[in-house]
Amino acid sequence: xxxxxxxxxxxxxxxxxxxxxxxxxxxxxxxxxxxxxxxxxxxxxxxxxxxxxxxxxxxxxxxxxxxxxxxxxxxxxxxxxxxxxxxxxxxxxxxxxxxxxxxxxxxxxxxxxxxxxxxxxxxxxxxxxxxxxxxxxxxxxxxxxxxxxxxxxxxxxxxxxxxxxxxxxxxxxxxxxxxxxxxxxxxxxxxxxxxxxxxxxxxxxxxxxxxxxxxxxxxxxxxxxxxxxxxxxxxxxxxxxxxxxxxxxxxxxxxx
Amino acid sequence: xxxxxxxxxxxxxxxxxxxxxxxxxxxxxxxxxxxxxxxxxxxxxxxxxxxxxxxxxxxxxxxxxxxxxxxxxxxxxxxxxxxxxxxxxxxxxxxxxxxxxxxxxxxxxxxxxxxxxxxxxxxxxxxxxxxxxxxxxxxxxxxxxxxxxxxxxxxxxxxxxxxxxxxxxxxxxxxxxxxxxxxxxxxxxxxxxxxxxxxxxxxxxxxxxxxxxxxxxxxxxxxxxxxxxxxxxxxxxxxxxxxxxxxxxxxxxxxxxxxxxxxxxxxxxxxxxxxxxxxxxxxxxxxxxxxxxxxxxxxxxxxxxxxxxxxxxxxxxxxxxxxxxxxxxxxxxxxxxxxxxxxxxxxxxxxxxxxxxxxxxxxxxxxxxxxxxxxxxxxxxxxxxxxxxxxxxxxxxxxxxxxxxxxxxxxxxxxxxxxxxxxxxxxxxxxxxxxxxxxxxxxxxxxxxxxxxxxxxxxxxxxxxxx
Numbered sequence: 082x083x084x085x086x087x088x089x090x091x092x093x094x095x096x097x098x099x100x101x102x103x104x105x106x107x108x109x110x111x112x113x114x115x116x117x118x119x120x121x122x123x124x125x126x127x128x129x130x131x132x133x134x135x136x137x138x139x140x141x142x143x144x145x146x147x148x149x150x151x152x153x154x155x156x157x158x159x160x161x162x163x164x165x166x167x168x169x170x171x172x173x174x175x176x177x178x179x180x181x182x183x184x185x186x187x188x189x190x191x192x193x194x195x196x197x198x199x200x201x202x203x204x205x206x207x208x209x210x211x212x213x214x215x216x217x218x219x220x221x222x223x224x225x226x227x228x229x230x231x232x233x234x235x236x237x238x239x240x241x242x243x244x245x246x247x248x249x250x251x252x253x254x255x256x257x258x259x260x261x262x263x264x265x266x267x268x269x270x271x272x273x274x275x276x277x278x279x280x281x282x283x284x285x286x287x288x289x290x291x292x293x294x295x296x297x298x299x300x301x302x303x304x305x306x307x308x309x310x311x312x313x314x315x316x317x318x319x320x321x322x323x324x325x326x327x328x329x330x331x332x333x334x335x336x337x
Numbered sequence: 338x339x340x341x342x343x344x345x346x347x348x349x350x351x352x353x354x355x356x357x358x359x360x361x362x363x364x365x366x367x368x369x370x371x372x373x374x375x376x377x378x379x380x381x382x383x384x385x386x387x388x389x390x391x392x393x394x395x396x397x398x399x400x401x402x403x404x405x406x407x408x409x410x411x412x413x414x415x416x417x418x419x420x421x422x423x424x425x426x427x428x429x430x431x432x433x434x435x436x437x438x439x440x441x442x443x444x445x446x447x448x449x450x451x452x453x454x455x456x457x458x459x460x461x462x463x464x465x466x467x468x469x470x471x472x473x474x475x476x477x478x479x480x481x482x483x484x485x486x487x488x489x490x491x492x493x494x495x496x497x498x499x500x501x502x503x504x505x506x507x508x509x510x511x512x513x514x515x516x517x518x519x520x521x522x523x524x525x526x527x528x529x530x531x532x533x534x535x536x537x538x539x540x541x542x543x544x545x546x547x548x549x550x551x552x553x554x555x556x557x558x559x560x561x562x563x564x565x566x567x568x569x570x571x572x573x574x575x576x577x578x579x580x581x582x583x584x585x586x587x588x589x590x591x592x593x594x595x596x597x598x599x600x601x602x603x604x605x606x607x608x609x610x611x612x613x614x615x616x617x618x619x620x621x622x623x624x625x626x627x628x629x630x631x632x633x634x635x636x637x638x639x640x641x642x643x644x645x646x647x648x649x650x651x652x653x654x655x656x657x658x659x660x661x662x663x664x665x666x667x668x669x670x671x672x673x674x675x676x677x678x679x680x681x682x683x684x685x686x687x688x689x690x691x692x693x694x695x696x697x698x699x700x701x702x703x704x705x706x707x708x709x710x711x712x713x714x715x716x717x718x719x720x721x722x723x724x725x726x727x728x729x730x731x732x733x734x735x736x737x738x739x740x741x742x743x744x745x746x747x748x749x750x751x752x753x754x755x756x757x758x759x760x761x762x763x764x765x766x767x768x769x770x771x772x773x774x775x776x777x778x779x780x781x782x783x784x785x786x787x788x789x790x791x792x793x794x795x796x797x798x799x800x801x802x803x804x
Binding site: 282 | 716738744746
């Protein structure tokens with residue numbers, strides 16, 4: 082692969098019209114802006130309810146939604162489960178945030194005891210909080226378990242508590258904030274190049290190391306393991322990251 | 338009823354003393370503290386005060402436009418010869434409302450001249466259900482429901498559910514004033530057949546957007562199907578219908594036709610029932626037309642003469658920090674409040690009507706009243722500003738987040754500076770004499786910069802303002 086050849090990645094966004102209540106489209110905007118700077122083309126395919134998936138994808142993005150929206154998409158998403166799991170096994174990069182992360186797990190059990198089926202890509206299960214239990218809301222600071230990603234910042238706002246199963250690998254360890262459940266210090270989940278997280282913010286713009294990792298994984302999925310990206314600093318992203326980390330240290334719930 | 342019981346009297350005394358102390362110490366208006374103190378000591382105080390109002394009370398709630406709408410209703414009431422009691426500083430949480438009443442009654446809890454008084458109370462959308470039983474309004478205005486401060490309210494759906502539950506539990510409210518263009522507001526008419534409903538909306542597809550905006554919050558009908566839109570005016574607000582169940586936007590009683598949007602004012606035909614009047618309001622943007630319509634519909638529901646409404650719309654200027662203009666060092670400075678994606682989108686649409694030589698000073702704070710989560714800036718379409726050449730300065734506690742959002746949108750800020758006073762000076766220096774500075778600010782940032790502008794231009798601070 083020579084650097085003169087134009088490179089393009091295919092990004093599939095799942096239910097952007099529905100799972101977008103929490104500004105997670107900032108993740109797609111960040112991918113597009115960063116790829117523009119890197120000279121990488123981005124083909125975006127938006128998948129709505131009932132739409133068929135394309136045969137291939139290099140990067141999959143899904144955001145958060147309210148309970149109503151999650152209930153709407155859950156059956157459609159579960160029907161796409163085997164295709165999404167096959168993509169993940171082939172090394173497709175994925176980012177599933179909040180409600181999207183929950184539905185990429187085994188299931189979501191609502192307050193009424195109803196189980197919304199999940200994709201089963203991450204070995205995690207999520208349960209609605211017991212009556213009277215508050216939502217997990219606030220600034221988060223975490224250290225990623227994924228090499229090269231480092232410190233993570235963002236904002237979480239979720240009712241559901243997520244627990245890792247025996248095969249589940251956490252994406253990060255919480256320093257300030259709640260993370261998966263507020264108890265075990267884990268945040269999100271990772272499977273191959275797929276990442277699930279509770280971080281909004283939007284998460285990708287102000288976590289440039291994570292953004293670059295996903296873009297690199299997408300390029301490698303498309304062009305093979307030797308694909309590389311130019312290492313260049315993004316002053317705006319680094320400053321916003323530092324500012325958000327400062328806020329999380331000051332205001333976020335400490336996790337000992 | 339003259340006055341209140343002994344417990345309420347004691348609470349009044351202590352509450353008023355606390356507010357006075359705050360003002361003497363120069364710590365601001367002390368608008369919330371009397372309510373906090375008095376509300377704790379005597380929970381029945383609010384009802385005892387509100388029940389004295391001779392002309393009853395109107396509430397205004399919704400995500401965007403509360404302060405401007407209640408400001409306009411209050412102006413119409415005054416022109417009509419009433420003496421409005423209005424929480425005009427935008428103090429719309431429980432303690433702010435109680436403070437407003439505490440300031441209007443004497444030491445025995447009696448409101449002087451109560452026979453001529455009309456309550457005009459703006460309420461935070463989450464607080465409205467809680468205060469409904471104490472305030473017992475004659476008329477309730479519902480403006481719109483957009484995503485806003487999800488860190489505080491949880492989810493958008495729960496706000497609408499709170500309104501519906503309160504309406505079902507308290508049958509005394511007589512008239513609902515509803516924005517028919519917002520399906521989640523229009524839905525309040527269902528199950529309220531016994532109440533009078535006055536709808537307001539825009540009847541001019543010439544000002545519609547080309548497509549749905551990103552920050553759209555009511556895509557699904559209560560029956561589960563997806564809404565269809567013949568026109569979108571902002572967010573999910575427009576001419577909607579559901580093909581599956583047949584629900585559709587009702588025809589409004591109060592509407593605006595033939596809308597002409599200017600940079601600093603807006604002209605339209607105001608339709609109230611069969612009457613049509615040409616009105617020019619000194620406010621820019623389609624969102625200002627919605628606020629004017631909500632005020633006209635509220636005034637109509639109260640039985641105020643149309644003449645009073647049209648004069649109020651034409652003459653009563655902007656409310657505090659909402660398109661207020663200041664002359665500073667030879668520059669025209671305008672303050673535009675934007676605290677959620679739809680509000681910011683509307684401000685951006687207003688800015689796009691300006692010439693390129695304007696300076697934009699954009700301020701992002703993350704206080705409780707701003708929303709502690711700044712994610713929402715990614716839901717607004719800042720990309721639309723990239724086609725223009727405005728001078729851009731970014732400031733506020735989360736200036737770095739806003740600068741990054743701008744960079745992602747392809748905008749290059751000239752300066753990123755957390756200190757608002759410093760950034761204001763930089764904006765003045767960057768703008769030629771005679772030029773415009775447009776300040777876009779979240780709530781606490783607006784309060785801060787408006788204070789600086791008031792001090793530097795000699796304008797009155799808001800707690801001394803007589804409107």
